[in-house]
Amino acid sequence: MCHPYASGMRELTLRIRVAAYVLRRRAGRPVELLVFDHDADLPPGRHVPAGGVAPEEPLEEAVLREVAEECGLTCVRVLRPLAEEHTPHPIRRFPRHTTFFELEVNDDADVPDAWDHHVTGAGRDNGMTFHCRFEPLPLAFPLADGQDAWLDRLEA
Template sequence: MTRIRVAAYVIRHRAVPELLVFDHVGMPEAGTQIPAGGVHPGERLEHAVLRELAEETGMRSASVIRQVAAEDTTTYFHLHALPTTPDAWTHTVQGQGDDAGLTFSCRFVPLPLEHPLTGGQDAWLDRIDARWTAER
């Protein structure tokens, strides 16, 4: 059975648009990533992306702007973060999923990115319309 996934381009606007990324604490080989994960059976994709964001980063204040792209089994979403969201934090994943107990170092980085994301996760960033990254 194919696993359906979602991924979150969480954008915060300050002087320039910034993207939320994270690294696995103690696992540098995992590379820099965006929040992403599996969709539960019967779960709406928009709900899944917000759930994955909360599970992996602890962030609960983002809002879904729109679907950006669907690639193979992963659907990418553009989300908006408040400008008052912290610059950086660590979060330990709770629950029963594959990431349970892992600690992620989360931070916002300016766009365009200096370095590519793991697994080509940045492939659809150019589809985010700059109008939607401005403060709202």
């Protein structure tokens, strides 16, 4: 049997993550989902806010933090957890456990349709620029990394 360190391989640790389906509801318009693009070397494509959970951080706090760090929005509330999945990272292949949440922009919030945000926080994406926007549901395009797998569970 091969020891994981014998060939220079590092042990793969499960990464606990959250992902946010942030919805915006406005009278007379389709329900919209917050998505973003970036110019980085991360997995390409359109994404929803997602990222790692700090040790002992409650999942609901983590998902609110990720939305604030990646998109700059603090005027959102968690509605409910939607799904959990176990998938490997699309590039580095380490194991991940992700809890997807449904969130909603607060009714009284004045949020633009699109904006650029400089990511904050301690993650690899700190300092990157994300191009954020709301897109009507159903989406006309797939999300990166299979992040659209649970959209059919939304209360849209």
